[in-house]
Amino acid sequence: MDILPLMLGVSLFLGGVGLASFLWGWKLGLFDDPERVRYKILLDDEEEERYQQMLRKQTVDELTTMQSPKEVS
Secondary structure, three states: OOHHHHHHHHHHHHHHHHHHHHHHHHHHOOOOOHHHHHHHOOOOHHHHHHHHHHHHHHHHHHHHHOOOOOOOO
């Protein structure tokens, strides 16, 4: 039973380290867009902006096509 407080302390410490690492990664934007990372090495800043605009337009187009079609009279 003497080991229980030690195990509890170690597990809380490791959980805190994991949470801190997750929040640090979130702050750096590591979880934002996996597609951007794939193409970031290939694109210049201007090309990156055009690519992001294309993705935004594609998302808007997908949302507009998901609306229910109008009934034909």
